[in-house]
Amino acid sequence: MTRQIVSPEQLDMQSPGRRDYWVALGHTSIWGSHLIPLTVIVGPQAKAGEGLVAFGGNHGNEYEGPVAIKHLLREIRTEDVLGRIVLVPVLNVAAFRVGTRESTGDDGFNLNRLFVEGAGTTPAMAGITHRIVAFIRQAIWPHVDISIDLHSGGEVARFTHWAVWYCQDDPAADARGEQMARWFGTQVVMGSRVGSPGGTSAGLFQDAVNRGKLAIATELGHGSAVDVRGVRFARQGVLAAAIHNSHLRGTIEPIGHHADGTQCLVRGAASVTAPYPGHYEPLVDCGEQVGKGQTVGLLHDFYRLDEEPFAVTADAAGIVVAQAWGARVEQGQQIMMIGEIIG
Numbered sequence: 001m002t003r004q005i006v007s008p009e010q011l012d013m014q015s016p017g018r019r020d021y022w023v024a025l026g027h028t029s030i031w032g033s034h035l036i037p038l039t040v041i042v043g044p045q046a047k048a049g050e051g052l053v054a055f056g057g058n059h060g061n062e063y064e065g066p067v068a069i070k071h072l073l074r075e076i077r078t079e080d081v082l083g084r085i086v087l088v089p090v091l092n093v094a095a096f097r098v099g100t101r102e103s104t105g106d107d108g109f110n111l112n113r114l115f116v117e118g119a120g121t122t123p124a125m126a127g128i129t130h131r132i133v134a135f136i137r138q139a140i141w142p143h144v145d146i147s148i149d150l151h152s153g154g155e156v157a158r159f160t161h162w163a164v165w166y167c168q169d170d171p172a173a174d175a176r177g178e179q180m181a182r183w184f185g186t187q188v189v190m191g192s193r194v195g196s197p198g199g200t201s202a203g204l205f206q207d208a209v210n211r212g213k214l215a216i217a218t219e220l221g222h223g224s225a226v227d228v229r230g231v232r233f234a235r236q237g238v239l240a241a242a243i244h245n246s247h248l249r250g251t252i253e254p255i256g257h258h259a260d261g262t263q264c265l266v267r268g269a270a271s272v273t274a275p276y277p278g279h280y281e282p283l284v285d286c287g288e289q290v291g292k293g294q295t296v297g298l299l300h301d302f303y304r305l306d307e308e309p310f311a312v313t314a315d316a317a318g319i320v321v322a323q324a325w326g327a328r329v330e331q332g333q334q335i336m337m338i339g340e341i342i343g
């Protein structure tokens with residue numbers, strides 16, 4: 001298979017068939033380009049403006065999404081594609097190249113904070129990370145109505161596997177989003193109204209929502225590793241969304257917590273912020289249920305060795321959905337997130 005190197009303007013997202021691209025965005029330093037992998041498969045029933053896109057590698061040290069999508073590149077047969085499927089295994093190639101959350105080797109930005117007005121189209125925001133935003137807006141958003149953004153915790157947090165959809169005040173759209181999230185098979189499923197949990201309103205998830213897409217995001221592992229169940233959930237969620245929205249022919253069976261009825265529908269994740277820098281000791285695992293007022297972790301200050309540690313307590317009963325990953329935490333860092341179980 002030859003992967004063609006093209007500019008964003010040269011992408012053919014419309015013609016029937018499969019095309020494998022490296023999308024070239026000019027390099028800010030060397031004589032050359034950053035090459036973003038993108039595969040588009042268009043079937044006979046594709047409609048203008050409708051399609052599913054799955055992104056891995058929004059952050060450069062989160063690997064379940066890239067691995068799952070890399071497998072799907074070979075698994076999905078062109079003859080089975082009915083609508084439009086766009087696969088981007090590694091979105092922020094600048095961050096992925098150096099294995100960090102931000103584009104550390106280039107402009108240093110966190111892609112998932114840059115979906116702001118003018119990104120990549122004004123001289124002040126012309127670095128590679130801003131231009132990835134412009135590329136998505138110009139070349140991908142016009143052709144899809146479903147966006148799946150596959151994240152993991154990187155070095156920041158450890159997570160209960162979760163899938164989140166963007167809640168709107170439209171029961172039909174919410175039911176569709178919830179079902180799409182449930183099909184990943186993760187333990188936690190969550191509806192969000194304010195951007196991605198732990199993220200900001202300037203993330204990819206929110207940008208998709210702002211443009212009327214059905215947006216799904218996930219957290220599927222942590223520690224810059226490859227989580228066995230996380231990869232499975234990523235693959236399943238993308239395939240299920242493709243099949244159930246008539247982009248892909250086939251049938252699919254539920255897996256994981258979706259299959260065995262142990263999935264938790266969660267709302268209003270409450271966070272605990274570190275009041276000072278220190279070393280975090282979790283007292284419970286992610287995915288455990290905790291009671292209101294329960295001490296769920298301790299923040300140690302090794303410069304005040306003889307003082308009691310700060311007790312991280314649960315504001316409400318619920319399920320632990322995220323905790324700090326590394327022992328060392330910064331002042332102001334969210335070290336614990338508990339979700340209220342509503343179904």
Ligand SMILES: [Zn+2]
Pocket residue numbers: 058059062151152153154
């Ligand atoms: Zn991420």
